[in-house]
Amino acid sequence: MAPHLRVVCLGGGLGAPTVMAGMRAHTDDITGIIAVTDSGRSTGKVRIALDLPAPGDVRNAIAVLAEGDPVLRRLLDHRFETDKSVELNGMAFGNLFIAALAQQEGSFLRGVEEAARLLGIRGKVLPVTLYNTHLCAKLADGKVVEEEENVRGLGKARIERIFLRDADTKATAGTVEAIEAADLITLGPGSLYTTVCACLLVPDIARAISEARGLVVYVGNTTTQPGQTDAVTLSEHVAEVRDYLGGSGLDVVLLNDDAPPAHLRGHHAEQGMRYLEPTADQIALIERLGVRVAMAPIIDKWSGPRELWNKQDTIRHDATRLADALLALLEQQRPRLRAIQ
DSSP states (O other), X not given: OOTTOOEEXXXXXXXXXXXHXXXXXXXXXXXXXXXXXXXXXXXXXHHHHHOOOOOHHHHHHHHHHBOSOHHHHHHHHXXXXXXXXXXXXXXXXXXXXXXXXXXXXXXXXXXXXXXXXXXXXXXEEEESBOSOOOEEXXXXXXXXXXXXXXXXXXSSOOEEEEEESSTTOOBOTTHXXXXXXXXXXXXXXXXXXXXXXXXXXXXXXXXXXXXXXXXXXXXXXXXXXXXXXXXXXXXXXXXXXXHHTTSOOOOEXXXXXXXXXXXXXXXXXXXXXXXXXXXXXXXXXXXXXXXXXXXXXOBOOSSOOOOOTTSOOOOOBXXXXXHHHHHHHHHHHHHHHHHHX
């Protein structure tokens, strides 16, 4: 285990938790800064009923890092199945669990902290903000859509710009401090607009990352995402992340150089997802942005596609391979860090 290695993982869904799961074999000092703008079915119901930030991605992060009672961990991810109640059918128990703790403890943050304690996680999970705000997008045809479920909806014009409904959204206490102290800050992998860039819309978060002393790495996505990045190239993914950081602060983009097998690529192509090939042209375009490109075998080529609740799966990253690649990047960075210090 690396001594005194401080890591911050920003994102949501199962992307940031995958990085956290890999890195916890090397350090206990891991902080997940997790998106809270999801408005999908299960999370959306809790948000409407209880006026809370979205608990779903936070729940995922806690479940992945849980080292306590395995029954309680499975319970966190359990979804009710019933034809007797439209409201309860598909509801993730963990969303209700966090919401109940938030009410009992008097704040969403305390609810998240108590859930993490009860699940025995190694590391820390923090919502990126405590504001119950919504993600919005201006589209290329001039239309504006509100709430994440619509921002990632199918059949609309290309996303031109995203923004939060509440312009003065503040970062959760402890998030900026974690970024400032970190040796490694990872962004993604995950949905470009509704996860990674959504977190960067919190001004204090973007500013802290752009000024961070630690190594800032964007873990590039493996495929496009229908309704969100259908025509967005790999270099455009990087350009968008850099832009929402304020135009600077992104040190490295980590890309996969282990081509997925034909059957896996074919399956996702049938779902409308295009593999983001790291071609020489795309790499050159990324480097022109001032971002270094690192290549490593970081995908999971052996597991079959997952059945996700009301969302599409993608070619996933492998936690162990990802951690190995990130540690190698850190080792390359040490001489520069020593020179700065």
